[in-house]
Amino acid sequence: MAPNKDAPAALSALAVGKSYGAVRALDSVTLIVQPGEVHGLIGQNGAGKSTLMGIASGAVVPDSGQVLIDGESTIGDPQRARQLGLAMVRQEPALMPDLSVAENLYLGVAEALRPSISELEPWSAGLLKRWRAETTIEPGARVNTLTSEQRFIVDIVRALACNPRVLILDEPTEHLQSKDVERLFECIAEVTAGGTGVIYISHRIREVRQIADRVTVLRDGQGQGTYEVNGLSEEKIIELIVGAAVSAEFPAKNTRRNSPPILEVENYRGHGIDNVTIKLLPGEIIGLAGVDGNGQRDFLRALAGLNPGEGNVSVNGRPVTLRHPDNATRAGMQFISNDRHAESVFEDLSITANFSLRSLAKDVKGGIVNSRSEGRRAAESLSALAVKFGSRDDPIRSLSGGNQQKVVIGSALAAEPTVLLVDEPTQGVDIGSRLEIYRILRKTAAEGGSAIVVSSDAGELAGLCNRVLVFSRGAVAAELSGEKVTENEIISAILTATNVRQGLHAKASRASAGPSKFTQMLSTDWAPLVMIAIVVTALGAFTAVLSENYLSARNFSGMLALISTLALAACAQQALMLVGGIDLSVGPLMGVIVVSQSFLLSGPLSGLGVIGSVVALLVIAMLVGTFNWVLVEPVGLHPMVATLATFMALQGVSLVLRPTSDGLINEAVMDIININLGFIPMTFVVVVIVAICLDFGLFKRYLGISLRGMGSNADSARLAGISPAKTRLIAYLSCSVLAGMASIPLLGQVGVGDPRAGIDYTLMSIAAVVIGGGSLFGARGSFVGAVLGAILIAQVNVATTFLGLSEAWQAYLLGAMIIAAVAVHSKSRQLVLAG
Numbered sequence: 023m024a025p026n027k028d029a030p031a032a033l034s035a036l037a038v039g040k041s042y043g044a045v046r047a048l049d050s051v052t053l054i055v056q057p058g059e060v061h062g063l064i065g066q067n068g069a070g071k072s073t074l075m076g077i078a079s080g081a082v083v084p085d086s087g088q089v090l091i092d093g094e095s096t097i098g099d100p101q102r103a104r105q106l107g108l109a110m111v112r113q114e115p116a117l118m119p120d121l122s123v124a125e126n127l128y129l130g131v132a133e134a135l136r137p138s139i140s141e142l143e144p145w146s147a148g149l150l151k152r153w154r155a156e157t158t159i160e161p162g163a164r165v166n167t168l169t170s171e172q173r174f175i176v177d178i179v180r181a182l183a184c185n186p187r188v189l190i191l192d193e194p195t196e197h198l199q200s201k202d203v204e205r206l207f208e209c210i211a212e213v214t215a216g217g218t219g220v221i222y223i224s225h226r227i228r229e230v231r232q233i234a235d236r237v238t239v240l241r242d243g244q245g246q247g248t249y250e251v252n253g254l255s256e257e258k259i260i261e262l263i264v265g266a267a268v269s270a271e272f273p274a275k276n277t278r279r280n281s282p283p284i285l286e287v288e289n290y291r292g293h294g295i296d297n298v299t300i301k302l303l304p305g306e307i308i309g310l311a312g313v314d315g316n317g318q319r320d321f322l323r324a325l326a327g328l329n330p331g332e333g334n335v336s337v338n339g340r341p342v343t344l345r346h347p348d349n350a351t352r353a354g355m356q357f358i359s360n361d362r363h364a365e366s367v368f369e370d371l372s373i374t375a376n377f378s379l380r381s382l383a384k385d386v387k388g389g390i391v392n393s394r395s396e397g398r399r400a401a402e403s404l405s406a407l408a409v410k411f412g413s414r415d416d417p418i419r420s421l422s423g424g425n426q427q428k429v430v431i432g433s434a435l436a437a438e439p440t441v442l443l444v445d446e447p448t449q450g451v452d453i454g455s456r457l458e459i460y461r462i463l464r465k466t467a468a469e470g471g472s473a474i475v476v477s478s479d480a481g482e483l484a485g486l487c488n489r490v491l492v493f494s495r496g497a498v499a500a501e502l503s504g505e506k507v508t509e510n511e512i513i514s515a516i517l518t519a520t521n522v523r524q525g526l527h528a529k530a531s532r533a534s535a536g537p538s539k540f541t542q543m544l545s546t547d548w549a550p551l552v553m554i555a556i557v558v559t560a561l562g563a564f565t566a567v568l569s570e571n572y573l574s575a576r577n578f579s580g581m582l583a584l585i586s587t588l589a590l591a592a593c594a595q596q597a598l599m600l601v602g603g604i605d606l607s608v609g610p611l612m613g614v615i616v617v618s619q620s621f622l623l624s625g626p627l628s629g630l631g632v633i634g635s636v637v638a639l640l641v642i643a644m645l646v647g648t649f650n651w652v653l654v655e656p657v658g659l660h661p662m663v664a665t666l667a668t669f670m671a672l673q674g675v676s677l678v679l680r681p682t683s684d685g686l687i688n689e690a691v692m693d694i695i696n697i698n699l700g701f702i703p704m705t706f707v708v709v710v711i712v713a714i715c716l717d718f719g720l721f722k723r724y725l726g727i728s729l730r731g732m733g734s735n736a737d738s739a740r741l742a743g744i745s746p747a748k749t750r751l752i753a754y755l756s757c758s759v760l761a762g763m764a765s766i767p768l769l770g771q772v773g774v775g776d777p778r779a780g781i782d783y784t785l786m787s788i789a790a791v792v793i794g795g796g797s798l799f800g801a802r803g804s805f806v807g808a809v810l811g812a813i814l815i816a817q818v819n820v821a822t823t824f825l826g827l828s829e830a831w832q833a834y835l836l837g838a839m840i841i842a843a844v845a846v847h848s849k850s851r852q853l854v855l856a857g
């Protein structure tokens with residue numbers, strides 16, 4: 023639909039300013055987007071495009087200026103921007119990797135648009151199918167098992183599902199295949215027809231000309247005006263971006279064809295590839311093309327030692343085995359991934375460290391890094407690649423996406439590779455720097471190096487490469503060289519490549535369909551439960567064969583009573599570990615409550631006394647939970663440091679109140695706590711019911727899903743409207759209240775105000791959670807898993823006693839179980855990632 027210029031603007035950013043230290047990212051920039059228009063936002067890397075959109079979406083707070091969405095003012099509040107109808111697809115999808123696709127879509131749309139949880143699967147499947155009927159993305163798949171392209175599609179589907187008034191697309195096509203780019207353009211046409219204002223950021227000038235009605239140009243943080251696209255030539259747009267006329271010519275190609283090959287690969291087979299043979303000459307750049315998923319990327323990754331494969335490979339005549347990336351780098355190959363965020367940069371390390379890590383040996387003298395030499399090399403490379411940065415010591419994540427890519431290329435070149443393996447060399451890089459990168463790759467080749475480049479841009483391959491190999495179904499279907507290396511020839515070779523190999527085709531389609539149902543099952547939070555249940559049963563059966571007393575009701579009853587305390591403590595720990603926290607004060611909190619109860623419940627029993635003791639339990643637990651949260655959230659201490667301080671303080675309080683064990687608990691209270699249902703203690707029944715209810719909440723309620731989302735990626739969760747501070751407070755309070763509940767069966771066990779009663783439960787609760795499938799990094803595990811972890815620990819302790827083993831064996835076995843559990847759980851998750 024034609025832009026509606028009379029309606030109030032869909033988005034107005036008025037005189038917006040933003041600085042990061044010395045870097046003036048935006049200097050009084052104004053952008054007005056009308057309903058129903060596609061507005062291109064263009065500029066070189068670091069011009070300020072993402073910052074401006076970050077401000078529009080509320081993720082970044084400006085220093086000055088105003089933002090209006092649909093006429094309503096909003097600043098620095100992602101939740102409000104979302105409510106006003108803004109949706110954004112960022113350069114890196116704002117998804118929570120440990121959550122499923124369906125859960126991400128659910129959290130990612132406004133509350134009014136969310137289905138009931140029972141409808142979640144069909145609702146998400148419907149959204150995905152609306153994108154593409156034959157999509158291979160499963161609603162139940164965990165996001166960290168998806169390819170980067172699939173993650174982008176999920177993020178786009180999420181943004182479209184928001185029915186936005188303003189849709190921001192920040193370099194959306196960098197990771198998409200051409201058929202998905204077409205689909206995206208169809209979707210853009212659909213939403214603008216409905217009156218949505220779309221902001222389209224891209225370095226691909228052709229795309230911008232094709233899709234945009236108007237463009238606004240940014241240069242070095244300053245607005246350079248808004249223009250109607252109609253009548254604006256490609257050259258003129260480039261001139262507006264760069265500020266001067268630029269030659270868009272590729273540097274001249276060179277080759278030393280009569281020298282022996284630098285890299286020879288013969289009959290190489292492996293994941294997604296079949297029988298590939300190539301010879302790369304010194305000074306040559308070979309391009310790999312093809313419809314995405316046809317093996318060209320798999321082949322490059324196999325050469326980098328990242329994908330397993332078989333065949334003969336030699337570099338400079340010397341045979342090489344490529345089982346590991348280390349083999350490839352030792353042979354002189356340097357790989358640059360197309361997934362910069364996940365594989366190429368260390369976000370929290372400085373720009374200098376990211377530059378030097380592939381070639382640090384050059385700066386080491388006598389085992390010590392010479393930072394002056396490291397800094398000098400980094401400065402030279404950053405200047406040669408025209409990287410825009412504040413200070414070299416800033417973390418690389420402070421750079422714009424394109425500038426990060428330039429640092430990665432500089433880092434690989436600094437290692438002086440014999441063969442450079444580059445997947446999408448100019449992803450997210452602006453037009454001026456693109457030419458700079460082509461020039462540098464060509465210069466490297468002219469000096470005797472060589473490169474293999476995968477690119478989805480046929481024009482780029484045509485301009486840069488001496489030869490282009492077109493892949494189809496894992497094999498080289500066509501080779502273009504000399505005069506034939508043109509954009510049109512490459513595109514037509516891709517379209518006509520019909521190399522049908524049934525066997526490999528089946529393999530390739532299996533690979534593109536993602537991991538099998540069984541491997542996907544291994545990555546679920548339920549897999550650890552099955553594994554532990556099997557181990558518990560096997561261990562029980564083994565002990566029962568050796569000692570018939572093991573199966574007695576008396577033994578079971580005692581064991582389950584012990585388990586109740588540990589299982590509740592483990593549930594407490596799990597509640598906090600879900601958001602990536604850890605609570606070392608769990609044990610002493612249980613101890614301090616036992617001690618306080620020994621004052622309230624030791625004399626004759628009264629109704630008021632019982633109510634008082636329950637209130638005291640809850641008040642102590644909530645005070646401790648709130649105190650821990652204050653130390654972590656507003657004060658900013660690491661959870662381990664904060665809760666270690668609370669651990670010491672609580673233990674001190676227990677010892678002050680009861681220097682030695684004293685204050686026998688009233689017998690009637692003990693009888694109530696220790697009631698049995700048959701031979702099963704009532705406390706154990708309660709624990710199981712509590713764990714099942716908590717798991718229901720964790721997987722089937724908004725609060726539980728958002729807790730896991732926070733643990734998975736706090737930034738993405740915040741952008742999905744989840745308040746990190748509030749969610750963490752809920753986790754800390756849940757942890758302390760559950761620890762308070764755990765002190766009830768503990769009271770039933772010790773029966774007296776013992777100041778040391780809880781101390782062991784801190785480490786044991788962490789162990790139970792880890793064994794049960796929980797992760798110290800957050801987002802993983804379940805409450806039933808934590809209970810099963812506790813059962814296994816208790817069972818090992820009892821079994822060692824029955825088997826007549828010393829107490830030391832309990833400690834050895836617990837240590838071994840933790841290592842085995844972590845190894846098994848993480849291996850099963852990796853299996854899925856490997857597909």
Ligand SMILES: Nc1ncnc2c1ncn2[C@@H]1O[C@H](COP(=O)(O)OP(=O)(O)OP(=O)(O)O)[C@@H](O)[C@H]1O
Nearest residue numbers: 042047067068069070071072073420421422423424
């Ligand atoms: N969090 C931050 N800390 C420090 N500097 C930052 C931060 N975010 C952005 N900058 C700087 O602000 C400037 C503008 O960056 P921005 O990401 O907006 O550029 P861009 O136009 O989107 O570039 P690209 O096309 O490469 O994505 C850059 O110089 C960048 O280094």
